[in-house]
Amino acid sequence: MADTSSPAPNTRRPTREEAEQAVRVLLSWAGEDPEREGLLDTPSRVARAYEEFFQGYAVNPEELLQRTFSEVEDYDEIVLLRDIRFESHCEHHMAPIIGRAHVAYLPRRRVVGISKLARLVDAYARRFQIQERLTAQIANTIDSVLQPHGTAVIIEAGHQCMTTRGVHRPGVSMVTSRMLGVFRENSDTRKELMAMLNRPTIGELSA
Numbered sequence: 511m512a513d514t515s516s517p518a519p520n521t522r523r524p525t526r527e528e529a530e531q532a533v534r535v536l537l538s539w540a541g542e543d544p545e546r547e548g549l550l551d552t553p554s555r556v557a558r559a560y561e562e563f564f565q566g567y568a569v570n571p572e573e574l575l576q577r578t579f580s581e582v583e584d585y586d587e588i589v590l591l592r593d594i595r596f597e598s599h600c601e602h603h604m605a606p607i608i609g610r611a612h613v614a615y616l617p618r619r620r621v622v623g624i625s626k627l628a629r630l631v632d633a634y635a636r637r638f639q640i641q642e643r644l645t646a647q648i649a650n651t652i653d654s655v656l657q658p659h660g661t662a663v664i665i666e667a668g669h670q671c672m673t674t675r676g677v678h679r680p681g682v683s684m685v686t687s688r689m690l691g692v693f694r695e696n697s698d699t700r701k702e703l704m705a706m707l708n709r710p711t712i713g714e715l716s717a
């Protein structure tokens with residue numbers, strides 16, 4: 511699947527000053543005076559925020575999964591990292607998407623450090639996205655790099671372009687999933703995953 515969220519390689523990256531100027535234009539267009547004292551530093555703050563929001567473009571997601579562990583005593587059960595909170599931005603309105611990802615795979619000899627799965631989610635989330643593509647990219651990368659027996663990614667997220675504008679429907683969340691390998695082909699494996707997802711969290715167990 512083509513990675514359509516990467517910038518075209520021959521596009522010149524605007525300078526920081528150009529980016530700040532663009533923010534001033536938007537402030538004026540919204541009806542503000544960008545020279546007003548309270549707004550003087552806003553363009554540079556927004557540029558810094560953008561560097562943070564969109565760090566994913568500087569990360570190679572495949573490299574994150576290169577270091578694997580093979581001495582896992584023939585562990586052949588599902589590995590699930592659930593409730594990975596992420597922040598992204600929708601590519602249609604540049605509005606925040608806030609959600610949680612559940613990432614699972616059934617290893618074939620190699621496993622990866624769990625923090626790497628969370629970083630993989632961030633690498634794709636910190637870009638302009640649509641939720642369907644975010645879900646597919648995470649699953650496809652795990653599948654192609656680790657080559658497990660199966661990969662499953664489920665994402666639930668709220669889209670501020672839907673809650674704070676347009677149809678104004680707060681509380682609505684969107685759920686997407688991508689199942690590959692045994693999670694797609696074997697309904698028992700899929701059921702096992704769903705049971706793991708529905709189990710109480712450690713916090714709930716000790717409460």
Ligand SMILES: [Zn+2]
Pocket residue numbers: 600601602603604605669671672
């Ligand atoms: Zn949107």
